[in-house]
Amino acid sequence: MHVLILGGTTEARRLAAQLAARHPAPRVTSSLAGRVAAPRMPAGEVRVGGFGGPEALARWIEEHAVGAVVDATHPFAEGISAGAARAAAATGVPLVALRRPGWEAGPGDRWHPADSLEGAAALLPGIAGPGGRVFLTTGRQKLAAFADPRLDQLHFLVRSVEPPEPPLPRHAHILLDRGPYSVEGETALLREHRIDVLVTKDSGGTATAAKLTAARALELPVVVVRRPTPPPGVGVVPDVADALAWLAALPLPPRRFAPEFPARPPF
Structure with missing residues (x-):
């Protein structure tokens, strides 16, 4: 399976590292927005820069045979999360949002x-x-x-x-x-x-x-x-362990074969 991880968060890097350490390891591509000059690079393949909107992301998912998408962006990256939800819906590729739990006020706050x-x-x-x-x-x-x-x-x-x-x-x-x-x-x-x-x-x-x-x-x-809510219909997991469990529960994507061509006409 080819897993696309969106985001440059700590959780995104941990997920990429744990997937890369597996045997056999799935193909993992981490997508970084490119807004930080010297980002901390995750394990596996890395692409930097935006996709150009939900339609372009959907094309990239199709062209690169992505089998699952993990949105591990910052909890306030509303635009990226909304675009990922639209692209996943258009391609039928499973999507989950990895969101660390928010802070809670305690005594004295x-x-x-x-x-x-x-x-x-x-x-x-x-x-x-x-x-x-x-x-x-x-x-x-x-x-x-x-x-x-x-x-x-x-x-x-x-x-x-x-x-x-x-x-x-x-x-x-x-x-x-x-x-x-x-x-x-x-x-x-x-x-x-x-x-x-x-x-x-x-x-x-x-x-x-x-x-x-x-x-x-x-x-x-x-x-x-307050943090925004994830896009409607997108499941949420709170940590890397749950993201790994979600990925493990997915069925393997079907094999993609080269298109069939008509037989050669006889000479």
């Missing part, structure tokens, strides 16, 4: 949920107050929501792996860094920059969860953007 980045931005003046200092950890894309003139009195510490895309908040200090992070390091960072409120997406996992523990210890409010 001061969480403020929001349904979008725009919703998170709207909450900030009332939480941070005039001249407040905001630690923004929602990634480098779609930061226009925080470039709203109504937030010009706030000061933002923006952390991302790559330089963020404009427009940016009026008062923004950019911190380029990549997890995993430690609780000690996050606590020191929050204190050094005198942060008043943390803004994050509900990405789940452990690589960036230390900031939540640090915010709890410092009794800081946290604005948490």
Whole structure:
């Protein structure tokens, strides 16, 4: 079977590595969006860059005899997930979404949920107050929501792996860094920059969860953007073990033979 894995997440790399280590190993292709200059490369075959839409992805699936697709993209990669669902439906190829569980508030947490980045931005003046200092950890894309003139009195510490895309908040200090992070390091960072409120997406996992523990210890409010739901009809598994079990339960795809040609006419 040829397995196509969408995404550059930790779970995507772990799944590719475990599939590549099997004997016999299936053919595995990992597709990376190409938005990070130096991505951590997974085992097996790798392609970088978008497919050009659901129709192009469907053609690629057909042309490369893909037998199963695992959408292991970031929980907030809505466009890619929607396109994968459409391509899988068009080709009849099985699709599952690999989504690590989201974070849950615990005792002492001061969480403020929001349904979008725009919703998170709207909450900030009332939480941070005039001249407040905001630690923004929602990634480098779609930061226009925080470039709203109504937030010009706030000061933002923006952390991302790559330089963020404009427009940016009026008062923004950019911190380029990549997890995993430690609780000690996050606590020191929050204190050094005198942060008043943390803004994050509900990405789940452990690589960036230390900031939540640090915010709890410092009794800081946290604005948490809820993750979108997967496309309708797409099954979800929470970890690599369940993704492997899902793949193992699939029937082997039928053999694909070369097209038959008419017999040669007699001379």
